[in-house]
Amino acid sequence: MSLDFVSATELDALDPTRVLGGACLGVxxxxxxxxxxxxxxxxxxxxxxRSVWHxxxxxxxxxxSGESEGxxxxxxxDGVLFGALxxxxxxxxxxxxxxxLRHISELAYARIFRLLDAQGLPHLWRxxxxxxxxxxAQAGLERYRQFNLxxxxxxxxxxxxxxxxVPAACALGVGGGPLSIAFMAGxxxxxxxxxxxxxxxxxxxxxxxxxxxxxxxxxxxxxxGQALFFVSGTASIVGHETLHLGDVVAxxxxxxxxxxxxxxxxxxxxxxxxxxxxxxxxxxxxxDAADAPAVTAAMRERxxxxxxxxxxxxxxxxxxxxEVEAHGLRPR
Ligand code: 3EB
Numbered sequence: 279m280s281l282d283f284v285s286a287t288e289l290d291a292l293d294p295t296r297v298l299g300g301a302c303l304g305v306x307x308x309x310x311x312x313x314x315x316x317x318x319x320x321x322x323x324x325x326x327x328r329s330v331w332h333x334x335x336x337x338x339x340x341x342x343s344g345e346s347e348g349x350x351x352x353x354x355x356d357g358v359l360f361g362a363l364x365x366x367x368x369x370x371x372x373x374x375x376x377x378x379l380r381h382i383s384e385l386a387y388a389r390i391f392r393l394l395d396a397q398g399l400p401h402l403w404r405x406x407x408x409x410x411x412x413x414x415a416q417a418g419l420e421r422y423r424q425f426n427l428x429x430x431x432x433x434x435x436x437x438x439x440x441x442x443x444v445p446a447a448c449a450l451g452v453g454g455g456p457l458s459i460a461f462m463a464g465x466x467x468x469x470x471x472x473x474x475x476x477x478x479x480x481x482x483x484x485x486x487x488x489x490x491x492x493x494x495x496x497x498x499x500x501x502x503g504q505a506l507f508f509v510s511g512t513a514s515i516v517g518h519e520t521l522h523l524g525d526v527v528a529x530x531x532x533x534x535x536x537x538x539x540x541x542x543x544x545x546x547x548x549x550x551x552x553x554x555x556x557x558x559x560x561x562x563x564x565x566d567a568a569d570a571p572a573v574t575a576a577m578r579e580r581x582x583x584x585x586x587x588x589x590x591x592x593x594x595x596x597x598x599x600x601e602v603e604a605h606g607l608r609p610r
Pocket of ligand 1: 407448491510515594595
């Protein structure tokens, strides 16, 4: 497996018999033109030069693709599945509970688990959740918290633990459109990694909502001869509390302290890990586009010339100004 970053024109150069799936980022991101499942991430790019950017997970083994449960998916001969789905919140009227975010979040995850069970690749590794108006309220509860209710309910209803072998994930806000979820899954469970500096998200106290979020701080997944390292969306949280209110640079540095702590933990647990901060690739979500230069400078100061994409997105706690996620592939 490799993770390739390409412009729209370079997309044609990828071998479609090997691409598992990917993402198209940018406000003008057209979810067209690819024969593989692609998550359209409608977020402004903040590096000033690109307006659309593609990420593609390219397998070493041939892939087959299909569509079931309303999910576009693709699976490789070495047992990795990538899928993407988008569910709109439309119903018969404002009181229609089947259109509520909680309901469609549960539906989305139930479909994902049904697909994975049917494919015999039951283990979720990594999930990208993009939620319209994430900090808005619905039925008196923040929509991110509604999402957590639906997601957690689906894990339990589909016989998944909400505390063991939970996937790495991120959950960010988008301006509008459907609930959009992409995921990677496989035949073997992930090795979940927690951050010693943070309370596990699935053990957050209920001041953050009636149901704790279902994700691990990071996850290691193993392919023949290769390890994939997924660092979840990571923010300026120590214990369970947000630090550095209003200070985006300090929040960025604290987020990187957390990424580093998770990486040390992964290397300790995996023993053969050997990941370092400088060989991860990064996606940075910045709440206020005007903060992008300061965030980017702080990232560069700490990380050097790493592959990094900076986008505008709302973060799931309204006091968080920035969130950092990363991926690593141990060289074959
Ligand atoms: C946090 O640490 C920040 O709900 O799937 C980060 C990664 C966050 C994943 C999720 C939320 C999620 O709580 C928010």
